[in-house]
């Protein structure tokens with residue numbers, strides 16, 4: 001079936017405004033902070049500027065003050081925002097808040113939307129999503145979930161340990177996945193809970209020292225010990241957590257791809273600018289065949305990633321699960337973005353390794369994307385299983 005890839009004029013105009021905002025306002029702040037901001041005042045200032053430019057929170061519904069972009073619309077705008085490591089933070093479309101907003105919009109009750117979604121959309125608070133556990137718990141295989149929630153009068157008591165919880169430091173609340181029935185290994189029986197950060201049963205154990213540093217609020221180990229939450233803290237229905245995780249994860253995979261595609265393009269722009277000005281062996285780098293090959297391969301990787309993401313977004317917009325399309329797009333893009341940034345470093349030579357351009361920072365930031373939102377191997381395994389299991393082949 002043919003897919004029309006042209007964004008509608010309003011989306012194209014928003015993408016253009018986002019591109020200008022990111023280049024003029026965000027990139028100078030990013031360069032000043034070498035891509036890593038840990039200061040709420042800087043975050044608030046960037047978000048104020050995005051609001052003023054009319055590009056803030058474009059993904060949420062118009063009723064929540066956003067532009068109500070569908071997934072294909074997000075593809076155009078998020079890539080422009082992703083041109084800077086701080087663009088998504090400025091627009092309030094950074095992980096994990098953006099995925100959590102999507103989930104809350106789809107699943108939360110009216111009261112939960114007012115209490116959790118509204119301040120999140122406004123940028124007044126941040127959030128985190130607590131699914132992954134240290135071994136032998138949930139990771140590539142979410143069914144290994146060990147954190148338990150037991151029914152108590154008027155609510156639930158959650159016990160378990162999570163790690164790599166992005167943004168947990170400073171988050172106002174966590175969406176925590178816990179097992180409410182069955183045993184680790186079972187494919188059902190999980191429930192999502194909204195846990196306020198001031199709950200005495202939820203403790204931030206430590207910041208994990210990681211290769212990447214730009215995602216706001218760090219990656220933390222979080223303990224849930226005798227963490228009692230009321231019945232209305234259940235997000236959606238009891239035992240339906242895995243189903244809701246798919247509501248969040250499919251689109252969240254694609255929005256990660258969109259944002260990192262922005263960084264791939266930025267890296268290519270830096271490398272091409274260098275290749276045009278640097279002279280070697282009597283010619284410009286840009287005229288040497290092996291550099292041309294790297295520049296061309298970068299273009300191919302970027303174009304192919306964008307095409308796969310748009311295909312998956314189109315399927316999501318039509319209401320499908322797009323499980324195969326998002327797995328293919330995520331796997332390819334995560335690996336392609338790494339290749340693009342790595343080639344950009346190579347083209348720039350020692351400059352690429354230095355802190356004078358941000359390519360080294362970008363390389364560190366994109367590497368974990370081959371692991372989170374499903375490692376490449378998990379996706380390849382799932383893709384192959386779906387293909388091999390098809391009866392109509």
Ligand SMILES: Cc1cc2nc3c(=O)[nH]c(=O)nc-3n(C[C@H](O)[C@H](O)[C@H](O)COP(=O)(O)OP(=O)(O)OC[C@H]3O[C@@H](n4cnc5c(N)ncnc54)[C@H](O)[C@@H]3O)c2cc1C
Pocket residue numbers: 096128129130131132133138139140141163164165166167210212219368371372373374375376377378381
């Ligand atoms: C920077 C970063 C941020 C993160 N943020 C969050 C967050 O906010 N919230 C959250 O809940 N989690 C988060 N995570 C965790 C992330 O989702 C997990 O790392 C991911 O699901 C993989 O789980 P694991 O790390 O336990 O690896 P494991 O499950 O131990 O897998 C290890 C390796 O096994 C291999 N493998 C996996 N499946 C297969 C297969 N079928 N066949 C062959 N080999 C396979 C892969 O190479 C994989 O890398 C984050 C992780 C990182 C790195």
